[in-house]
Amino acid sequence: MTERARLSGMSLTPLVSSLVAILMAFVIGGIFLEATGKDALEAYRILIDRGLLSNTGLTETLKKMAPLLIASSGLLVALRAGVWNIGIDGQFMVGALFSAVTGAALVGDVPDPVMWIAAFAAGFIGGVAWALIPALLRVRFGLNEIITTLMMNYVALNVTAWLVKGPAKDPKIVAPQTRQIPLEHRLPKIPGSDVHIGLLVGLVCIILVAILFRSTVPGFMLDVIGRNRRAAVHAGIPVATLMVVALLVSGGFAGMAGANDVFGVQGLFKGNWNPGYGFTAFALVYLARLNSLLIVPFAFFFSFLLVGGDSMARRADVPTYFIELLEGLMLLCFAVAVYLERRWSQRTARAASSDPATTSLAVAGESE
Amino acid sequence: MTLNGIDVTDFLTAMLATGLLRAVPLAIASLGDVFAQKAGLLNLGIEGMMLSGCFFGFHAAYKTESVVLGMLGGIAGGLAMALLFGFLTIHLRVDQVLVGLAITIFAAGLTGYLFRDWYGGQNVAANVRARSIEIPLLSDIPIIGPAIFHRQIIFYICWALVPVFAWLLYRTRFGLNVRAVGESPFAADAAGVNVIRTRYLAIGLAGVMAGFAGAFLAVADLRIFTIGMTVGQGFIALAITMLGGWNPWRIAAGAILFGMLNALGDSLQIVGVGIRTEFIGMLPYIGIMLALVVLAGKTQLPASLGVPYARGQR
Numbered sequence: 001m002t003e004r005a006r007l008s009g010m011s012l013t014p015l016v017s018s019l020v021a022i023l024m025a026f027v028i029g030g031i032f033l034e035a036t037g038k039d040a041l042e043a044y045r046i047l048i049d050r051g052l053l054s055n056t057g058l059t060e061t062l063k064k065m066a067p068l069l070i071a072s073s074g075l076l077v078a079l080r081a082g083v084w085n086i087g088i089d090g091q092f093m094v095g096a097l098f099s100a101v102t103g104a105a106l107v108g109d110v111p112d113p114v115m116w117i118a119a120f121a122a123g124f125i126g127g128v129a130w131a132l133i134p135a136l137l138r139v140r141f142g143l144n145e146i147i148t149t150l151m152m153n154y155v156a157l158n159v160t161a162w163l164v165k166g167p168a169k170d171p172k173i174v175a176p177q178t179r180q181i182p183l184e185h186r187l188p189k190i191p192g193s194d195v196h197i198g199l200l201v202g203l204v205c206i207i208l209v210a211i212l213f214r215s216t217v218p219g220f221m222l223d224v225i226g227r228n229r230r231a232a233v234h235a236g237i238p239v240a241t242l243m244v245v246a247l248l249v250s251g252g253f254a255g256m257a258g259a260n261d262v263f264g265v266q267g268l269f270k271g272n273w274n275p276g277y278g279f280t281a282f283a284l285v286y287l288a289r290l291n292s293l294l295i296v297p298f299a300f301f302f303s304f305l306l307v308g309g310d311s312m313a314r315r316a317d318v319p320t321y322f323i324e325l326l327e328g329l330m331l332l333c334f335a336v337a338v339y340l341e342r343r344w345s346q347r348t349a350r351a352a353s354s355d356p357a358t359t360s361l362a363v364a365g366e367s368e
Numbered sequence: 369m370t371l372n373g374i375d376v377t378d379f380l381t382a383m384l385a386t387g388l389l390r391a392v393p394l395a396i397a398s399l400g401d402v403f404a405q406k407a408g409l410l411n412l413g414i415e416g417m418m419l420s421g422c423f424f425g426f427h428a429a430y431k432t433e434s435v436v437l438g439m440l441g442g443i444a445g446g447l448a449m450a451l452l453f454g455f456l457t458i459h460l461r462v463d464q465v466l467v468g469l470a471i472t473i474f475a476a477g478l479t480g481y482l483f484r485d486w487y488g489g490q491n492v493a494a495n496v497r498a499r500s501i502e503i504p505l506l507s508d509i510p511i512i513g514p515a516i517f518h519r520q521i522i523f524y525i526c527w528a529l530v531p532v533f534a535w536l537l538y539r540t541r542f543g544l545n546v547r548a549v550g551e552s553p554f555a556a557d558a559a560g561v562n563v564i565r566t567r568y569l570a571i572g573l574a575g576v577m578a579g580f581a582g583a584f585l586a587v588a589d590l591r592i593f594t595i596g597m598t599v600g601q602g603f604i605a606l607a608i609t610m611l612g613g614w615n616p617w618r619i620a621a622g623a624i625l626f627g628m629l630n631a632l633g634d635s636l637q638i639v640g641v642g643i644r645t646e647f648i649g650m651l652p653y654i655g656i657m658l659a660l661v662v663l664a665g666k667t668q669l670p671a672s673l674g675v676p677y678a679r680g681q682r
Contacts, residue, residue, distance in 0.1 A: 321480030328474025
């Protein structure tokens with residue numbers, strides 16, 4: 001990374017675009033709420049009050065941060081290398097199922113910490129396994145990962161639903177679900193709080209990824225690939241291998257996010273259980289400007305939205321889909337903000353050459 | 369002749385009829401997306417445009433009890449999303465994958481919100497009935513008669529669009545411009561083609577068709593809306609466009625193939641072959657990946673697909 005790029009990565013200017021985008025999304029969302037006959041200010045007040053200012057709300061927000069942090073740190077590795085892993089949801093589900101089955105097999109027979117580590121490892125393996133198919137298709141046949149990872153989401157929905165009705169099912173219960181992990185064997189709470197230690201796992205993941213990109217050679221290589229694939233090839237970087245690794249790693253992290261939810265929240269895997277973190281993670285990693293440490297505040301913010309959104313549905317009669325709408329608006333406003341930012345930087349420094357936001361991508365059959 | 373107590377003729381009729389019905393939205397959305405892709409736009413917003421078409425089509429049909437107005441509502445819903453996509457990717461030149469996914473997320477949130485708010489999330493059916501016509505003599509042929517020659521008028525209109533789109537792409541100046549813009553916007557611009565306008569028209573057409581496809585699903589076929597009802601069909605249509613090599617005839621064939629794949633599961637279940645719904649449910653998605661593998665390297669993507677165009681910046 002050049003000195004200039006490093007500085008721009010550290011400065012606060014890129015953050016302005018994200019904050020403006022979020023603000024704009026809230027304004028447009030507010031107008032939309034009013035247009036559909038809601039009291040926008042009251043709805044936003046409940047959102048903040050319940051998601052942030054109340055004790056239970058804050059606890060829930062911190063809990064929900066964990067899967068977002070874990071999944072986002074993996075997604076960041078992929079996106080920084082220019083790998084479009086849109087299969088987070090599928091990898092999450094398979095990882096969750098793997099970890100739930102592992103937990104159900106081990107619970108009570110081994111010490112809890114051993115079980116947790118095994119379950120997170122199983123989640124990681126599940127996610128990697130699910131990302132492996134798009135990765136192999138890319139290596140062997142040159143298929144771009146966008147469509148294959150998308151398709152794998154829908155396959156995962158069906159495969160996990162089948163497994164949880166058949167081989168992975170708890171035989172004692174009629175409903176299609178894995179054997180429940182008793183409360184006392186779930187992830188312990190952080191001392192002095194009601195938040196389970198998944199949050200710490202998430203923070204560790206982010207720190208690892210930050211170290212990867214700040215001070216390791218593979219991280220540097222991934223960045224070069226993301227910025228200019230052709231240059232990376234000419235520089236002798238093993239582009240194909242690293243891109244596959246990035247895809248697999250991001251799948252593994254998504255799978256660990258699944259393990260986190262099984263052992264921190266649900267205690268089991270149910271058929272058709274898909275919280276849909278994929279798009280949220282995508283939005284938040286983009287708004288964090290692909291910066292590892294900035295993911296932490298943005299994960300907190302998006303988690304707060306998801307938690308507050310549930311309260312909005314109950315107390316202000318605003319359907320929970322409003323949060324998804326808001327996420328979409330944020331990304332759309334972010335697109336506008338990126339454009340304005342680019343014009344601004346071109347005006348201030350005409351030297352600005354190519355912008356990562358307009359880099360090209362081919363869909364299939366890349367032969368470099 | 370019977371199999372497990374089911375008449376084989378009935379089985380084949382049902383399978384052909386269902387398969388062709390399921391193929392329609394895929395074919396329609398793919399036909400439109402040919403123009404977007406050929407003009408250099410990778411339209412991941414197609415899923416959102418289709419879903420938008422489903423909801424606004426259903427809403428219009430529910431309120432007016434008219435199939436035609438329902439279809440128009442769906443077209444408007446798809447077009448609105450497409451223009452948003454066009455503005456951000458063509459005008460502002462923001463990354464197409466980012467914008468496409470943003471449109472898909474936005475449409476999922478918007479339609480989910482409005483459906484919950486306006487219908488309380490209940491599954492109400494629109495009181496519409498798409499009129500059918502029975503073609504004399506031909507409809508008396510066993511199996512293909514009832515499956516092909518006794519269908520809704522809109523069904524025939526949809527399939528009639530295949531030659532129309534082939535003509536539009538290969539025989540008109542607009543089609544030529546679109547193909548030129550997708551291969552080399554710079555050369556096209558130098559030759560006097562308005563690149564920006566051509567791309568807007570192309571994405572507009574893709575949005576209209578995606579909305580139409582969604583409306584067909586929600587209005588003509590099912591007459592209900594359910595949240596997230598497209599379940600990836602827009603993405604499948606996008607893949608079929610590529611698999612069909614941007615050729616409307618091959619795309620129609622591909623859509624029928626995937627429609628049949630959908631229908632196969634239903635039909636096997638009717639006959640009593642013990643196959644689980646989950647296996648049937650994932651067939652189209654696996655099918656797309658297999659088809660991509662089989663055709664890998666055999667199709668040449670439009671050279672400028674995914675690349676924004678700015679005059680004088682190469």
